[in-house]
Amino acid sequence: MKMNEGIEWAIHCCSLLAHLPDDATLPVGALAEFFEVPQAYLAKNLQLLSRAKIVSSAKGPGGGYRLARKAEQISLLDVVQAIDGRDPCFRCSEIRQRGPSAVAASNYRKPCGIARTMLKAEKVWRDELKKVSILDIKELGIQETNPAQARKAEDWLTHVLRFP
Amino acid sequence: MKMNEGIEWAIHCCSLLAHLPDDATLPVGALAEFFEVPQAYLAKNLQLLSRAKIVSSAKGPGGGYRLARKAEQISLLDVVQAIDGRDPCFRCSEIRQRGPSAVAASNYRKPCGIARTMLKAEKVWRDELKKVSILDIKELGIQETNPAQARKAEDWLTHVLRFP
DNA sequence: GGCAGGTTACTCGGATAGCGATTGTCCGAGTTGATCTGG
DNA sequence: CCAGATCAACTCGGACAATCGCTATCCGAGTAACCTGCC
Numbered sequence: 107m108k109m110n111e112g113i114e115w116a117i118h119c120c121s122l123l124a125h126l127p128d129d130a131t132l133p134v135g136a137l138a139e140f141f142e143v144p145q146a147y148l149a150k151n152l153q154l155l156s157r158a159k160i161v162s163s164a165k166g167p168g169g170g171y172r173l174a175r176k177a178e179q180i181s182l183l184d185v186v187q188a189i190d191g192r193d194p195c196f197r198c199s200e201i202r203q204r205g206p207s208a209v210a211a212s213n214y215r216k217p218c219g220i221a222r223t224m225l226k227a228e229k230v231w232r233d234e235l236k237k238v239s240i241l242d243i244k245e246l247g248i249q250e251t252n253p254a255q256a257r258k259a260e261d262w263l264t265h266v267l268r269f270p
Numbered sequence: 271m272k273m274n275e276g277i278e279w280a281i282h283c284c285s286l287l288a289h290l291p292d293d294a295t296l297p298v299g300a301l302a303e304f305f306e307v308p309q310a311y312l313a314k315n316l317q318l319l320s321r322a323k324i325v326s327s328a329k330g331p332g333g334g335y336r337l338a339r340k341a342e343q344i345s346l347l348d349v350v351q352a353i354d355g356r357d358p359c360f361r362c363s364e365i366r367q368r369g370p371s372a373v374a375a376s377n378y379r380k381p382c383g384i385a386r387t388m389l390k391a392e393k394v395w396r397d398e399l400k401k402v403s404i405l406d407i408k409e410l411g412i413q414e415t416n417p418a419q420a421r422k423a424e425d426w427l428t429h430v431l432r433f434p
Numbered sequence: 435g436g437c438a439g440g441t442t443a444c445t446c447g448g449a450t451a452g453c454g455a456t457t458g459t460c461c462g463a464g465t466t467g468a469t470c471t472g473g
Numbered sequence: 474c475c476a477g478a479t480c481a482a483c484t485c486g487g488a489c490a491a492t493c494g495c496t497a498t499c500c501g502a503g504t505a506a507c508c509t510g511c512c
Contacts, residue, residue: 107273109359117384142368146498166504167444195273204306207423219410220281223402231395238387246383259371310459330465331483
């Protein structure tokens, strides 16, 4: 079980976008430069965030991405599910209904105990991610970023940022 | 993020093996027949369980697999990690150390907040799986299996089971 | 000088290849149990 | 009839292909700004 690499990028991007003034946007190229990741692949992931209404996009010169909602209204779970999909990790193929001990399908109304247990554990995981918002992530980042890096980032932002 | 298909099989197999009398074994062929899954691939997964000391194997005629410990001493997490490995789903590639705002590596001693948050959620998930034992799964199965199926399964077992 | 039209450049969006991990399969190593033979 | 060796069948274990999803990329659609020419 391996999580999509783009999830890390997406969260970092959301955290960075949360630092932007209202209505300011950043194009994919700038985000890719800031994180030193492949621009085309990052674009694909931002596209997924756009579909999920987590970020909103603006085309044309001066365009780019910005958060579609306030940072405190975007949970980590939203981002993870936007990139990785909302299907559960564990997939029950109902093998209990196969083999020599199988009985009529009408006897299997409830999901089997194994699936219920696995899905319950996933729900606990999702609930944990739902508790954390992009604003929380942003503030965590501010706390643990040293001043030199913070100023370099701010300088960089002032160079690439463009207001509508 | 998609979980290995073999995990479902492995848990079902452990649950079935928990029904066996002490020292009785089941070969891969019997397990594959019971669940109607490809024998060769199931063998590969049982091999992983064997390496993890969750089941113990016996070669030769009359051999097969049995639980290496008591069912209540095997957690679902043990099985999941035996099949899927113990690496975390979320992998932090430290992209904060890249790009124009990067500073000397010595400034990044703690893992970044995003990684800590994601890994904490995974820990909650693991703790939930650790709470549940194969014995619990077995008893859940007994509760929700209808009598007809239970007898068919028991009949089948008496035909394929062999004692040492 | 102001405005309208066209052009240009910049941005996102979806469709398109490449690669690695999961899935699926096979054959050899090892062990047990039965069988056969000789006493 | 019994003991020992041999043999054969059965089992697991690791090494070997095929398929699917993730990774990576490119080109077209759309839009805003700009430039130019005319009024």
